[in-house]
Amino acid sequence: MKGIRPLNQLSKRCYAASRSGSLIDPLPVNPRKVPVKPVFQPQDVQVSKLPSGMLVASLENYSPTSKIGVFVKAGSRYETPDNVGLTHVLRLAGNLTTKGASAFKICRSVEAVGASLSITSxxxxMVYSAEFxxxxxxxxxxxxxHVITEPEFRPWEISDLTPRIKIDKALAKECPQIGVIEKLHEAAYKNALANSLYCPDFNEGNIKSEQLLSFVANNYTSGRMAIVGVGVKHSILRQLGEQYxxxxxxxxVPGAKAVYRGGELRVQSADGLVHALVASEAxxxxxxxxxxxxxxxxxLGAGPHVKRGANxxxxxxxxxxxxxxxxFDATAFSATYSDSGLFGIYTVSQYDAAAEVIRAGLAQVTAIAEGGLSAEDLARAKNQVKAEYLMSLEATEGFLEEMGAQLLTTGAISTxxxxLQGIDAVTASDVANAAKKFVSGKKTMASTGHLINTPFVDEL
Incomplete structure (x- = not known):
């Protein structure tokens, strides 16, 4: 038949184009089809400083996802009496239009790649973080x-944030612990750390675009910023500071040093439960x-260690x-900052038992100050501190926060x-001295609820 060639006339390329040698030899293994598992060498945290003065720290853990955070020394302690509450507005304004992209474009572009972008303070x-x-x-x-360096703070967009500010504050009021802790800082310090994380009522809707732009210009500088990344190469992370x-x-603008003064704030309400926090400078x-x-x-006890368990x-x-x-419920409270700290006893009780509960809690600190801490109690406390510290580093978010805080506070990151060695080095006498400092220190107290039977701070 015309058009069909005999089999012996077919081109060899039909069956032997990539074949050499005898047809009866076994086929060689194609190296391209054999998956080769990459060998990942464990990495240590790398820290460097850009020519601009910005600090960079990273840990390459070969995760398929990366998380980076930009930490800025621009928290509420850097507010002034003229712009108190500004950082609350700044935190909510992170998704607004910038000079490089509209609010819609930022949202759509970040969601399109499955990433997340958040701002906390x-x-x-102020912490700007992204995971992708x-x-x-x-x-x-x-x-x-764009969000960090090129905000526009358009007046009409800023005014639209007022309802969100009110919602934030309403949610915070549903948690009495937040209110008591905020009142404690307000009473404890004359300035800086006395500023609340939330915008006060009298300044809702009064924070203007000019104030936000001025705050960013004065505080968002290279010497006050640190870039931290997990799951990213250090060289690539440096590009964020150099290129973007x-x-x-x-x-x-330097911030004011926190000045501890002590004092008391009481918020009377019809709530039958009394939340009280007595502290001194730590x-x-x-x-x-x-x-x-x-x-x-x-x-003393920092809360239950069993889910839904009691203390x-x-x-x-x-x-x-x-x-x-x-x-009742009682826990020890501790907060540390770059230039100060607070330690105290937080109690929740029925209003008619508030005095007994508060005084009994303070008596336990006095007992430790007088040498009532056994070797077993000290060993248990060390195990809890070390376990909580190491467990926090296992989570990417906790590790990122720890690196960022250390980097901005000390300029370095401890291993x-x-x-752990610093924790093991603490002796029973060191803990007793800390308790003595609390017992003899000037007290600060914040309380809320039906306070008819709650003693004043000068009565404790």
Missing amino acids: SKEH LRDDFHTVVEYLA LHVRAGAG APMGSAEANAFSLLQRA ICSKLSQGIAKATTQP PDAA
Whole structure:
């Protein structure tokens, strides 16, 4: 038949184009089809400083996702009496239009790659963080940089934030602990750390675009910023500071040093439960004395360690249970900052038993100050502190926060081994001295509820 060639005339390329040697030899293994598992060498945390003065720290853990955070020394403590509450507005304004992208474009572009972008704040830091797939670094970082360095703060967009501010405050009021802690700081300090994380009622809707732009210009400088990343190469993370974060060089406007004064704030309400927090000045972050206060907190009891469990095994609970038969809750409170700290006793009780519960809780601290801490109690406290510290580092978010806080406070990052050695170095006498400092120190008290039977701070 025409058009069909005999089989012996077919081109050899039909069956032997990539074949050499005898047809009866076994086929060689194609190396391209054999998966080769990459060998990942464990990495240590790398820290460097850009020419602009910005600090960079990273840990390459070869995760398929990356998380980066930009920490700025621009928390509520840097507010002035003229713009108090500004950082609350700034925290909510992170998704608004910038000079490089509209609010809609930022939202759509970040969601399109499955990333997340969030902004949180504390009394010392503003934290801009993003989590994304490793291959989307440049896409996400571009919009993160827009949010940090190129905000416009359009007046009509800022005014639209007022309802969100009210919702935030309403949610905070539903948690009495937040209110008591905020009142404690307001009473304890004359300035700086006295500023609340939430915008006060009298300033709702009064924070203007000009104030926000001025605050960013004065505080968002290279000397006050640190970039921290987990699951990203250090060289790539440096590009964020060199290529994207174009901010003014220098240390910016210095913040006021926190001045502890002591005092009392009472919020009367119809609530039958009394929330009371009695504290005094403690140690700043990163000091050896701060470790002693951390152990003192765990020795007294820092909350239950079993889900939905009670705190009945703590010294506070056992001591207070001897003073009252009514239900209560008591935990030791500790907060550390770059230049100060607070330590105290937080109690929740029925209004008619508030005096007995508060005094019994303070008596437990006095007992430790007088040498009532056994070797077993100290060992248990050390185990709890070390376990909580190491467990917090296992989570990416906790590790990121720890690196960022250390980097901005000390300019370096201590290894977990060094932190554990610092905890082990604390002796029983160090914990007793921390308790003595609390007992003899000037007290601050914040309380809320039906306070008819709640003693004043000068009566304790």
